[in-house]
Amino acid sequence: MAKSKKKQTPGKRRPKKATAGPPLDPLRTGMPALDSITGVEVFGKGKRVFQIIHTDEVDEYEKPRAKVRRKKT
Amino acid sequence: MPKSSKTITNPLTIDMTMAELPGATHRKGLPAKDSITSMTTSAAGGFTILHTNEVDGYEEAAQGPGFLAAAKAKLPKGDDFGGTARKAAKLSISAAKTENFKDVKALIASLVPDAKMIAHKPKIGTGPTSKRVKEEERNIHVTAFMYAASREADNDFHLIIGRDLSATPEMYMTMELSGLPAKTDASFAQLKTTRDAFKAFFKSIPGGKLPGLTYDFYHPPVPVQIDGSLFFDMTHATGQRPGPPSLKSRMPVIWEVHPITKIVLKKP
Numbered sequence: 001m002a003k004s005k006k007k008q009t010p011g012k013r014r015p016k017k018a019t020a021g022p023p024l025d026p027l028r029t030g031m032p033a034l035d036s037i038t039g040v041e042v043f044g045k046g047k048r049v050f051q052i053i054h055t056d057e058v059d060e061y062e063k064p065r066a067k068v069r070r071k072k073t
Numbered sequence: 074m075p076k077s078s079k080t081i082t083n084p085l086t087i088d089m090t091m092a093e094l095p096g097a098t099h100r101k102g103l104p105a106k107d108s109i110t111s112m113t114t115s116a117a118g119g120f121t122i123l124h125t126n127e128v129d130g131y132e133e134a135a136q137g138p139g140f141l142a143a144a145k146a147k148l149p150k151g152d153d154f155g156g157t158a159r160k161a162a163k164l165s166i167s168a169a170k171t172e173n174f175k176d177v178k179a180l181i182a183s184l185v186p187d188a189k190m191i192a193h194k195p196k197i198g199t200g201p202t203s204k205r206v207k208e209e210e211r212n213i214h215v216t217a218f219m220y221a222a223s224r225e226a227d228n229d230f231h232l233i234i235g236r237d238l239s240a241t242p243e244m245y246m247t248m249e250l251s252g253l254p255a256k257t258d259a260s261f262a263q264l265k266t267t268r269d270a271f272k273a274f275f276k277s278i279p280g281g282k283l284p285g286l287t288y289d290f291y292h293p294p295v296p297v298q299i300d301g302s303l304f305f306d307m308t309h310a311t312g313q314r315p316g317p318p319s320l321k322s323r324m325p326v327i328w329e330v331h332p333i334t335k336i337v338l339k340k341p
């Protein structure tokens with residue numbers, strides 16, 4: 001028997017993901033280093049748009065991860 | 074070392090001394106506390122050197138605690154340039170007229186955006202024969218402050234140059250005293266004079282010590298006048314960018330002044 005699909009009521013809809021946010025200001029106080037940013041996620045709508053800046057930064061005492069070895073100048 | 078200077082290595086004493094240093098509480102441009110390994114205070118020199126374990130992320134020493142000692146042992150002796158990446162550009166001095174900047178912010182604002190340089194046509198090579206491209210044919214003079222410095226594996230001194238402490242936003246740029254080319258090279262004499270002037274400054278100060286592989290930070294920042302040619306660090310256009318981890322987030326470009334062709338440092 002085919003499963004019946006549940007319809008979301010308008011009031012319970014998840015907020016739509018915003019397609020674009022304001023440009024990142026890398027010099028804003030509290031921003032991570034540019035080369036640590038792995039991705040930016042934008043969510044919210046209207047005036048309440050937030051950006052999550054994903055980085056590869058971890059606390060120094062965490063188990064070290066393998067680093068990419070780059071050729072030195 | 075003259076008696077007017079003192080080197081502290083005990084972490085508790087470092088903490089206490091930092092707390093008592095005038096103007097050092099929450100000052101811009103200081104390293105993370107846990108990166109400070111020792112400090113040298115120089116009453117006569119007028120500033121304090123904070124020695125850290127910070128290195129550029131692409132250096133061998135950044136790969137883990139065990140790598141630092143090995144990388145230090147490999148540091149070149151003498152003053153010869155030890156690198157290969159864009160060697161022709163790094164060791165040449167542009168013939169362009171000098172442009173004057175009173176602030177690092179204005180200098181940074183005058184640069185072609187990094188993204189455009191990365192997409193440059195023809196592509197900027199990273200091999201030893203890669204010469205200056207048109208956008209790099211500029212000479213500048215800037216009045217600024219030296220916040221930190223290190224000596225890298227290729228024998229270049231990396232100076233982290235920023236704005237007056239009262240200026241906002243905070244921003245820094247790398248400016249490099251190049252390792253020396255062959256004596257027969259056209260730029261040898263000028264680059265040697267410049268490198269010697271940097272060394273002489275530290276020698277003239279009780280407790281003054283040239284930076285090593287790990288970054289030294291200066292408190293207060295050292296007033297400096299720098300002349301040099303502009304250079305785009307294409308080698309580090311992807312992956313780890315240059316700069317000490319504590320300041321890297323406020324280094325908006327990978328442009329450099331490279332080589333520095335004249336430097337005048339003043340006691341703070």
